Amino acid sequence: MSNDNPLHIAVIGSGGAAMAAALKAAERGARVTLIERDTIGGTCVNVGCVPSKIMIRAAHVAHLRKESTFDGGVSAKPPLVDRERLLQQQQARVQELREAKYERILRDHSAITVLNGEARFADANSLTVKLTEGGEQTVRFDRAFIGTGARPAVPPITGLAKTPYLTSTSALALDTLPERLIVIGAGFVALELAQAFARLGSEVTVLARSRLLSGEDPAIGEQMEIAFQREGIEVVNQAQTSRVEYTDDEFKVDIKVGTLRADQLLVATGRAPNTESLNLEGVGVETMRGAIQVDEYLQTTVPGIYAAGDCTDQPEFVYVAAAGGSRAAINMTGGEATLDLSAMPSVMFTDPQVATVGLTEAEAFKQGINADTRCLALENVPRALVNFDTGGFIKMVAESDSGRLLGVQAVAGEAGELIQTAVMALRSGMAVQEIGNELFPYLTMVEGLKLCAQTFTKDVRQLSCCAG
Structure with missing residues (x-):
């Protein structure tokens, strides 16, 4: 395409994968229309990596003030934790980073146009966008990139859907600390938040369907269980949750060994791709359990449509998403780049x-x-x-x-x-x-x-x- 008629790329989403794709495509001479149905920045900066690591760091400081390996020579005292003020500090930094790393960059980039609305494929060369402000707009493209991310998955536990359970998103937004917290899940997100809440003052029980970090080397889960037990975090292995109820401001969670009770219930059992509203099947983009299938060049089963990040079958890490988005943009604009995950940390x-x-x-x-x-x-x-x-x-x-x-x-x-x-x-x-x-x-x-x-x-x- 000539500079007078540049390649037009539609980017769906604005998180790690989508931003990387949009910026790299624009850098390589393309005109980009970026479509976002919710908050600019996606999961990582808004409700994932950034707020969770702030909370984890605050919890670490609280823990050291209460207990450390040097308590024999350095006095320790349980701190007073004001979760509301911690949340204000956390969200202020989230807003600062979203503005600096996403909103301002998009606002100032002459080759990128932002549309606020929900995109749906009309065919392999156009999108219908239901605009947030009302009405619809058709976006025709030469190439399209899907970077819609994922959301917390909800397991099919009897009664769960009728309760005010927490996901990682809502747990990070809590302005109070639960006295008793049950965590269903034993992966990275579940264990990070379980320890953070425990160190800030909650009594925490972790329910693992098999064992902690079952996808890792068994020695890792064993070591983490020892660490959790040392901090007073209860771990229940082989815990199949059969039913959840919520009455009188209390959760009742049924597992094989009995019924557990808590003020809050955090469900952190994985994530589900945000792909169901895109009409992927209608244009021939293949998925597996909602995850978009991509080849080594990040192209879907439809030529000209690419994807990366948590909405695909790739590992769910923001740096993988960003690397995938960048490489997809190179390929959409005539290059040939692959994503090598053989040494992925x-x-x-x-x-x-x-x-x-x-x-x-x-x-x-x-x-x-x-x-x-x-x-x-x-x-x-x-x-x-x-x-x-x-x-x-x-x-x-x-x-x-x-x-x-x-x-x-x-x-x-x-x-x-x-x-x-x-x-x-x-x-x-x-x-x-x-x-x-x-x-x-x-x-x-x-x-x-x-x-x-x-x-x-x-x-x-x-x-x-x-x-x-």
Whole structure:
């Protein structure tokens, strides 16, 4: 397309994937119409990553003021928590980031037009937009990008729909702290919020359908259960919730071992793609359980229509969504870019944190790879020792013959900070022997990667503090 008649791309959504797609497409000379039916910015900045990490950080501070590993020498006192004021601080930062990183950028970008309304495919080259202010508008496009994200999923538990249960969205907006909270779910979101509420003062019970973090290496869930029990968070494994009732301002939750009661019930059992109102089936875009199927170039089953982020079958992380949106835009404007998820990090912001990348031992075995593993307890990591906080581990998976790193799983206070080093090592094809020979700064948690790598060939307990 010439500059006089630029490629027109319709972008549905305004979250991480959609914004990345819109900005990259405009950068590459396209004219963009961005359509948003709700709040600009999508999940991450408004009701996901940003507010949750603010709440988690506040809870961490509250916890340290009440209890720490240095209480023998530093006095501790349970803090007074004003949830209403914390919420005001949280939402002020959310609004600030939404304005700076989304609204202002869109408002000032000459190549991007924003339409407020709900989009629906009329055919493979046009959308019908039901405008928020009333009326409809037809948007014809050369290419379309779907970045509509996802919402909290609601499990089919008898009675649940008739109760005022919380989702992650509404839980983050609570201006009071429940005295008793039950959390149904055992994944990242469930455990992050469970610990945050517990540290701010709620009595918390977590109901896991099987066990904590059942999709991860079993050692991770076991370590997190120990950490939760130490903080007084009750964990009920193999808890199949059969019924929920709400009477007299109290939730009653039936599980196999009996009935549990609480002031609030948080349901955090996954997310559902926001795709049902798009008429995808009508234009031939294939989905599976609502998730849009995309190829390695982020194209759907309909040529010219692309998608990325939580509305697709990709991993539900905002950095994956943004990377997918950017690459989709390159492909929509004549390029050829793929999204390589072979070294994708994941982080759970509990305390200790959980961070992983690459293959677990079980996944390597399933793929027919002959692998060796080593698991280093944090009591062997100097940073953890001087923190007096040795609950956790770093585990490495390596190819037996070559020593090539295949994966890392870590449970540690700063696991989220060390995992990117593992990502780069994995991406570079490094062997554990090479990692063990690298220079790592002493008294950092990331030094644990070096020590874990060294355990493939030596007993690190016999080394001096900073032996190379």
